[in-house]
Amino acid sequence: MKSGTIGLYVHIPFCLRKCLYCDFPSYAQKGHLMDEYLKALKVEADQVKCKIAGRRIKTIFLGGGTPTLYHEKELVQLLDYFKQSYLICDEAEITTEANPETLNPQKLKVLREAGINRISIGMQAGQDKHLKTLGRIHSVVDVERGVDWARRAGFGNINLDLMFGLPNQSVDEWIESLDKAVKMGVEHISAYALILEEGTPLYELVDQGDLQSPPEDMEREMYHTGVHFLKSQGYNHYEISNFAKPGKECKHNLLYWQNNEYIGLGSGAHSYLHGNRWSNYANICKYIDRISKYGNGIEQSEEISLPTQRFETVMMGLRLNSGVSKEMFKERFGHGLEYYYGDIIENLKEKGMLIEADTSIYLTTKGMDLQNSVLLHFME
Amino acid sequence: MSDARQDKIRNFCIIAHIDHGKSTLADRILEIAGVLTERDMEKQVLDDMDLERERGITIKSKAVRLTYKDKDGEEYILNLIDTPGHVDFAYEVSRSLAACEGAILVVDASQGIEAQTLANVYLALEHDLEIVPVINKIDLPSARPDWVKKEIEDVIGLVAEDAPLISAKNGIGIEAVVEKIISSIPAPAGDEDVPLKALIFDSFYDNYKGVIAYIRIKEGKLKVGDKIKMMATGKEFEVTDVGVFKPFLTSVPELKAGEVGYVAASIKNVRDTRVGDTITHADNPAKDPLPGYRKVNPMVYCGVYPADGAKYEELREALHKLQINDASLSFEAETSVALGFGFRCGFLGLLHMDIVQERLEREYDLDLVTTAPSVIYKVVMDDGIELDISNPTNLPDPAEIDYMEEPVVNAQIMAPTEYVGAIMELCQERRGTYKDMEYMEETRVLITYELPLNEIIYDFFDALKSRTRGYASFDYELIGYQQSDLVKLDILLNGEVVDALSLIVHKDKAYTRGRGIAEKLKELIPRQMFEIPIQAAIGNKIIARETIKALRKDVLAKCYGGDISRKRKLLEKQKEGKKRMRQVGSVEVPQEAFMSVLKFD
Numbered sequence: 009m010k011s012g013t014i015g016l017y018v019h020i021p022f023c024l025r026k027c028l029y030c031d032f033p034s035y036a037q038k039g040h041l042m043d044e045y046l047k048a049l050k051v052e053a054d055q056v057k058c059k060i061a062g063r064r065i066k067t068i069f070l071g072g073g074t075p076t077l078y079h080e081k082e083l084v085q086l087l088d089y090f091k092q093s094y095l096i097c098d099e100a101e102i103t104t105e106a107n108p109e110t111l112n113p114q115k116l117k118v119l120r121e122a123g124i125n126r127i128s129i130g131m132q133a134g135q136d137k138h139l140k141t142l143g144r145i146h147s148v149v150d151v152e153r154g155v156d157w158a159r160r161a162g163f164g165n166i167n168l169d170l171m172f173g174l175p176n177q178s179v180d181e182w183i184e185s186l187d188k189a190v191k192m193g194v195e196h197i198s199a200y201a202l203i204l205e206e207g208t209p210l211y212e213l214v215d216q217g218d219l220q221s222p223p224e225d226m227e228r229e230m231y232h233t234g235v236h237f238l239k240s241q242g243y244n245h246y247e248i249s250n251f252a253k254p255g256k257e258c259k260h261n262l263l264y265w266q267n268n269e270y271i272g273l274g275s276g277a278h279s280y281l282h283g284n285r286w287s288n289y290a291n292i293c294k295y296i297d298r299i300s301k302y303g304n305g306i307e308q309s310e311e312i313s314l315p316t317q318r319f320e321t322v323m324m325g326l327r328l329n330s331g332v333s334k335e336m337f338k339e340r341f342g343h344g345l346e347y348y349y350g351d352i353i354e355n356l357k358e359k360g361m362l363i364e365a366d367t368s369i370y371l372t373t374k375g376m377d378l379q380n381s382v383l384l385h386f387m388e
Numbered sequence: 389m390s391d392a393r394q395d396k397i398r399n400f401c402i403i404a405h406i407d408h409g410k411s412t413l414a415d416r417i418l419e420i421a422g423v424l425t426e427r428d429m430e431k432q433v434l435d436d437m438d439l440e441r442e443r444g445i446t447i448k449s450k451a452v453r454l455t456y457k458d459k460d461g462e463e464y465i466l467n468l469i470d471t472p473g474h475v476d477f478a479y480e481v482s483r484s485l486a487a488c489e490g491a492i493l494v495v496d497a498s499q500g501i502e503a504q505t506l507a508n509v510y511l512a513l514e515h516d517l518e519i520v521p522v523i524n525k526i527d528l529p530s531a532r533p534d535w536v537k538k539e540i541e542d543v544i545g546l547v548a549e550d551a552p553l554i555s556a557k558n559g560i561g562i563e564a565v566v567e568k569i570i571s572s573i574p575a576p577a578g579d580e581d582v583p584l585k586a587l588i589f590d591s592f593y594d595n596y597k598g599v600i601a602y603i604r605i606k607e608g609k610l611k612v613g614d615k616i617k618m619m620a621t622g623k624e625f626e627v628t629d630v631g632v633f634k635p636f637l638t639s640v641p642e643l644k645a646g647e648v649g650y651v652a653a654s655i656k657n658v659r660d661t662r663v664g665d666t667i668t669h670a671d672n673p674a675k676d677p678l679p680g681y682r683k684v685n686p687m688v689y690c691g692v693y694p695a696d697g698a699k700y701e702e703l704r705e706a707l708h709k710l711q712i713n714d715a716s717l718s719f720e721a722e723t724s725v726a727l728g729f730g731f732r733c734g735f736l737g738l739l740h741m742d743i744v745q746e747r748l749e750r751e752y753d754l755d756l757v758t759t760a761p762s763v764i765y766k767v768v769m770d771d772g773i774e775l776d777i778s779n780p781t782n783l784p785d786p787a788e789i790d791y792m793e794e795p796v797v798n799a800q801i802m803a804p805t806e807y808v809g810a811i812m813e814l815c816q817e818r819r820g821t822y823k824d825m826e827y828m829e830e831t832r833v834l835i836t837y838e839l840p841l842n843e844i845i846y847d848f849f850d851a852l853k854s855r856t857r858g859y860a861s862f863d864y865e866l867i868g869y870q871q872s873d874l875v876k877l878d879i880l881l882n883g884e885v886v887d888a889l890s891l892i893v894h895k896d897k898a899y900t901r902g903r904g905i906a907e908k909l910k911e912l913i914p915r916q917m918f919e920i921p922i923q924a925a926i927g928n929k930i931i932a933r934e935t936i937k938a939l940r941k942d943v944l945a946k947c948y949g950g951d952i953s954r955k956r957k958l959l960e961k962q963k964e965g966k967k968r969m970r971q972v973g974s975v976e977v978p979q980e981a982f983m984s985v986l987k988f989d
Contacts, residue, residue: 201945228940249945264948278950285953310953320952323959327947359917378917379943380959387963 013066015263019274020075021292024109028143031205033276033290034073041292046082048299052273053093055303059281060271064095067260068102076110080118087122101126101259108150116161127158128167134185138174155192165256167196172230174202175219182230183237190241195256199234200249201227248327248376265328267321283312315388318348322386326379331370345369352385394646395575401469401484403512404494405502405861409524412556413494414468420562421454451602451648452635458570466569467648476737478865479684482511483589483664486680487604487648490518490573492565497523497531500539503802503861509544518573521548522565527555543828576646583674584608586667591658593712597629599655603667604648606678611642615670616653619677623660624670625653658715684716686734687866688741688761688845689778691722691888693730695755695979700729706752707731710744717744726888726972727757732779738845757970757979759888763841766793766869780890783876793869795841802834803860810855811835818843819894877902880923881975888982902932905985912981915939920975
């Protein structure tokens with residue numbers, strides 16, 4: 009694994025406005041820090057160089073926040089900086105996240121030309137009223153236009169992020185949202201169940217009864233109907249919440265799900281290398297300050313023991329419809345899955361939660377719905 | 389037979405309703421006799437177990453010897469014998485009383501006489517004790533000393549005219565109490581020149597000396613080297629130490645008639661120093677033992693299991709250690725399909741049960757699963773064989789049972805008259821038989837009911853308190869067994885009987901109970917991967933049914949790089965919560981569910 013390829017995640021913590029459901033480390037009204045932040049990112053990039061010396065980067069993911077809040081020139085500069093600093097595979101997947109309100113044809117053209125070959129746009133819903141509830145500052149039309157511009161700029165791999173289980177959302181509206189995304193002809197769709205995180209304004213609204221979340225049964229109906237619909241439209245359901253046209257699976261996220269190594273730059277970013285996982289300060293000022301003083305922004309670091317690595321490999325792998333590869337597991341840990349988890353696997357098979365194939369283990373539909381309960385069985 | 393030596397001794401105890409200030413008064417008396425320093429006063433010395441203090445009750449009796457110079461300068465020896473304040477320990481109380489000549493009766497100046505006050509007074513009168521009433525908490529704004537005095541005279545028939553008015557908390561009137569002890573309570577008058585009769589009223593195990601027995605010498609003398617004999621068990625020992633409590637153990641050359649002290653004789657087990665037994669000399673024994681001894685039998689049983697099956701041996705070890713100091717605790721190994729290996733433990737009552745469980749968890753760091761408490765049922769089979777059943781699971785096939793009997797208590801409830809209706813309704817619901825109602829005064833009544841023990845062992849007192857807004861007090865004593873129409877109620881989870889949830893109930897209550905338990909379990913058992921039917925059944929007949937719907941969603945929608953540690957930690961937390969669960973067949977049952985089956989109302 010040490011000589012293998014790795015992924016690079018770059019966190020851009022700025023947004024025009026914070027969405028009402030968002031508990032990510034992203035901030036509005038911090039625009040004045042954007043220049044300094046960019047500098048700090050470059051310093052951090054320099055500092056990690058030695059850690060990943062000789063390793064080739066297979067995927068780069070600019071996540072946020074809203075990376076496209078930066079001017080295209082700044083993003084290109086950043087990318088060029090990485091290209092100078094690191095060994096990047098020729099065919100690397102390079103993704104940027106984007107929100108519709110920050111896109112224009114010129115920007116997309118420049119980004120594409122700079123080597124970004126995948127774009128992930130936050131659509132979230134196919135009805136403006138739901139976008140409003142979520143605190144989004146774009147309309148459905150903005151999304152359609154953005155996808156169109158991206159296409160014209162030469163993006164051959166576009167993702168749309170969508171959410172279900174929204175307050176007052178019907179099953180029909182959800183399918184309509186998916187249908188709109190499909191009609192835009194995108195290669196990849198992420199369909200997430202809305203998680204109401206404590207402390208977010210949307211959580212408060214639902215908690216106080218101002219908004220109604222759909223009941224659990226209905227939420228599951230949305231999920232399963234959605235899966236069925238997307239499959240019928242030619243998308244592979246390859247991860248709990250992710251769908252792709254053949255060959256268009258997100259390589260960067262696959263790296264997480266296969267529990268491979270990655271380096272994260274920027275505030276709140278996580279890294280996983282040589283059995284250690286560490287994370288940077290999420291607070292932007294703190295991050296910039298630590299970088300300028302110590303050259304790193306690390307808040308905490310944890311050594312992942314071998315048993316935990318095994319568990320995490322199963323935990324992440326079972327999110328994939330293809331499951332955990334037996335060969336990969338054995339190669340990584342010396343013994344096969346059955347050596348460590350034989351009884352558990354048998355037990356879960358009996359319960360109809362898990363299927364064992366020749367080359368992998370993977371969850372049934374029911375097992376997917378109850379993934380956490382299933383995973384508890386694998387814990388020591 | 390009185391002599392100058394014994395004339396200067398007073399043996400007494402303090403009796404009171406719970407919370408009326410018994411322990412505080414005891415401390416104050418010790419304080420003015422100079423037994424304690426200020427620092428010692430931080431805690432109430434007679435209750436030295438944490439648990440006791442938290443519950444505000446005294447579990448085990450102890451004794452302290454004080455010296456006090458009265459106002460004429462005469463020096464007296466006062467032996468204060470502390471008594472347990474709970475009905476579970478009624479027998480121990482009676483033995484402590486038997487070691488005294490008198491009792492101070494503490495009555496709260498605002499609350500007046502309560503059920504326990506009366507029960508204690510009756511006990512003291514049975515032992516011919518001189519009762520000295522004392523009115524406590526007179527400094528409270530709600531204090532009504534004259535009213536309480538009148539109540540004591542009217543209800544108990546004691547002269548209370550010159551009862552000391554005190555505040556134990558603030559140290560008011562304590563001297564008057566001590567003077568009263570000396571003037572009113574008779575001195576002991578046992579003959580020291582006849583064969584030894586010493587009453588054991590408590591004992592504890594000491595790592596160095598073995599069992600230390602608390603004794604009151606009724607007649608004769610006792611010294612180191614004497615060969616002694618326990619008259620009930622017949623066991624013989626050689627005395628290694630005798631002494632008194634000051635309050636710490638202090639050796640003396642000899643204990644004589646009228647004195648209270650301790651004896652050690654390399655005794656290995658508290659079972660050999662049974663409370664109530666008489667110690668005499670092996671080579672010159674008394675003709676008859678002191679009256680009143682009986683072997684104490686547990687009244688309430690429950691299954692105690694380690695939450696972690698691997699801790700079985702630790703639990704056995706802990707029970708053994710507790711038993712060394714607690715002869716009334718019994719246990720024997722049992723196995724449950726649902727809970728694995730554990731013990732059926734016998735207790736004097738519910739409080740005793742709670743205390744033992746808490747000590748196991750606290751002092752021995754054990755996580756326990758306990759089943760609902762049960763009483764002992766007498767089962768008479770068709771072929772005439774009689775069985776005692778303490779575990780409902782062991783009830784034989786009803787087809788072979790001729791009849792069953794259950795224990796019954798005589799319960800006394802005292803409360804303001806406005807609650808009479810609520811109390812009678814409750815007792816009626818609990819299959820009570822009305823016996824008597826007596827007006828203590830215009831606004832308060834004493835209601836007497838006969839109640840099956842199994843109706844009160846769990847939540848009766850709670851129910852009583854809630855229906856009387858806390859104004860009722862309650863006391864009971866076992867009076868015997870009565871034939872009753874009892875059935876075994878089984879609970880099925882996912883179609884399988886869970887033995888640890890079975891209980892024996894009266895036939896007329898089976899339906900309500902069954903439904904109540906099924907509903908309760910539905911609340912307590914979290915949703916799981918599968919739908920779980922809960923059924924209550926008598927034999928093959930299902931009498932109630934509930935369903936726990938299957939869990940439909942337990943998955944995190946989004947999980948990216950940074951989330952890996954967080955997600956794992958979430959799962960670790962979920963896993964931790966699961967440790968409080970017990971796997972029963974394919975169902976995970978929270979530990980408290982096994983106890984909850986009796987919780988109603």
